[in-house]
Amino acid sequence: MAPTDETAQVDQQTSPFGTTPPPSPPGGDASGQGARMPRWLPRAMVLALTLVALFQLGSWAFHQLIGLLINILIAFFLALAIEPAVSWMASYGMRRGLATFLVFFGLLIATAGFVTLLGSMLAGQIIKMIEGFPEYLDSVINWINSSFHTHVRRVDVQDSLVHSDWLRKYVQNSATGVLDVSAQVLGGLFKLLTITLFSFYFAADGPRLRRALCSVLPPARQAEVLRAWEIAVDKTGGYLYSRGLMALISGVAHYILLQALGVPYAPVLAVWVGLVSQFIPTIGTYLAGALPMLIAFTIDPWYALWVLIFVVVYQQFENYVLQPKLTAKTVDIHPAVAFGSVIAGTALLGAVGALIAIPAVATLQAFLGAYVKRYDVTDDPRVHGHRTRRSPSFGTRLRELLAR
Numbered sequence: 406m407a408p409t410d411e412t413a414q415v416d417q418q419t420s421p422f423g424t425t426p427p428p429s430p431p432g433g434d435a436s437g438q439g440a441r442m443p444r445w446l447p448r449a450m451v452l453a454l455t456l457v458a459l460f461q462l463g464s465w466a467f468h469q470l471i472g473l474l475i476n477i478l479i480a481f482f483l484a485l486a487i488e489p490a491v492s493w494m495a496s497y498g499m500r501r502g503l504a505t506f507l508v509f510f511g512l513l514i515a516t517a518g519f520v521t522l523l524g525s526m527l528a529g530q531i532i533k534m535i536e537g538f539p540e541y542l543d544s545v546i547n548w549i550n551s552s553f554h555t556h557v558r559r560v561d562v563q564d565s566l567v568h569s570d571w572l573r574k575y576v577q578n579s580a581t582g583v584l585d586v587s588a589q590v591l592g593g594l595f596k597l598l599t600i601t602l603f604s605f606y607f608a609a610d611g612p613r614l615r616r617a618l619c620s621v622l623p624p625a626r627q628a629e630v631l632r633a634w635e636i637a638v639d640k641t642g643g644y645l646y647s648r649g650l651m652a653l654i655s656g657v658a659h660y661i662l663l664q665a666l667g668v669p670y671a672p673v674l675a676v677w678v679g680l681v682s683q684f685i686p687t688i689g690t691y692l693a694g695a696l697p698m699l700i701a702f703t704i705d706p707w708y709a710l711w712v713l714i715f716v717v718v719y720q721q722f723e724n725y726v727l728q729p730k731l732t733a734k735t736v737d738i739h740p741a742v743a744f745g746s747v748i749a750g751t752a753l754l755g756a757v758g759a760l761i762a763i764p765a766v767a768t769l770q771a772f773l774g775a776y777v778k779r780y781d782v783t784d785d786p787r788v789h790g791h792r793t794r795r796s797p798s799f800g801t802r803l804r805e806l807l808a809r
Contacts, residue, residue: 480603485641505609526670640767647731652679666708738767
């Protein structure tokens with residue numbers, strides 16, 4: 406009997422061991438279905454790639470705008486510093502725009518006058534140094550000849566200096582660096598203009614800016630924002646007041662020294678030392694002391710040494726005695742916190758961070774202090790630093806009993 410199609414299929418499906426394997430599922434084999442990609446995986450991959458792209462774009466934009474953001478931050482603190490003067494003039498009926506313009510105009514006049522006096526002083530001293538250089542060189546050559554029994558002549562020294570390779574390379578490098586210096590000067594002027602414009606708008610439109618900020622917040626949050634703004638104005642003003650007072654004390658002290666030594670242009674140099682040492686962080690002290698030392702050196706080298714010693718001693722007095730007391734009274738911040746905030750600000754934003762670190766931390770401390778719950782301190786001697794008397798040990802008590 407010939408096998409039918411059905412029996413042939415049964416024979417093909419029968420295993421050699423007599424068992425029948427399970428039928429394969431319809432629509433393809435099982436291995437292909439198990440390796441199918443989940444439906445949520447492509448969406449997750451697209452979302453992850455989108456987030457990475459947005460992060461890269463935001464990081465690139467932040468690095469491109471970091472200079473503008475720092476300028477806006479400086480302008481904001483400058484506007485906070487002149488806010489009391491602008492508000493005082495506005496309280497008498499003057500428009501805030503005109504009041505802000507008058508404040509900036511006064512600062513411009515004071516700065517221009519100081520720069521003019523300083524420039525005339527430097528120009529006069531440079532001319533005097535150039536005119537007296539041959540006489541000074543003759544005195545140095547005579548001292549060398551008398552001390553070391555040499556026969557050096559000024560003409561030989563001048564010829565060697567004029568025809569030296571060092572002077573030629575220095576002139577070439579200076580000529581090639583003129584464009585770089587010009588670009589830096591133009592960039593500095595543009596930054597100064599940007600800071601001035603933003604600070605003018607922040608100070609002139611201060612009430613409008615506060616209203617715009619409060620309009621997007623609930624009433625409870627509006628009170629907190631206004632309180633933080635007021636605290637920032639007070640702390641920034643107090644910081645500038647303390648800096649101005651220390652600049653005045655430093656200027657008077659250095660003026661007494663320079664006047665006693667007979668150094669010319671003592672008033673201008675005293676103003677230079679006071680302002681630069683207080684309002685240029687980190688390197689301001691060295692810049693402030695270098696110019697009086699240079700002018701004193703043209704009079705007598707020993708005078709320059711006396712100026713250096715006085716600058717170092719006064720700086721230690723200012724850092725450890727004067728500044729902590731003034732900062733604690735005007736800004737109401739602990740000296741250690743002020744020192745740490747300056748270091749942190751310098752690490753984050755450089756010189757700008759060092760300049761605005763103290764008023765920023767003082768504002769944050771005062772704002773948080775209003776919302777931190779405080780409790781009465783227990784009357785414990787350890788709070789005042791007194792150690793309590795410990796109870797005698799078992800060995801001490803045993804010795805006392807045996808002694809009886």
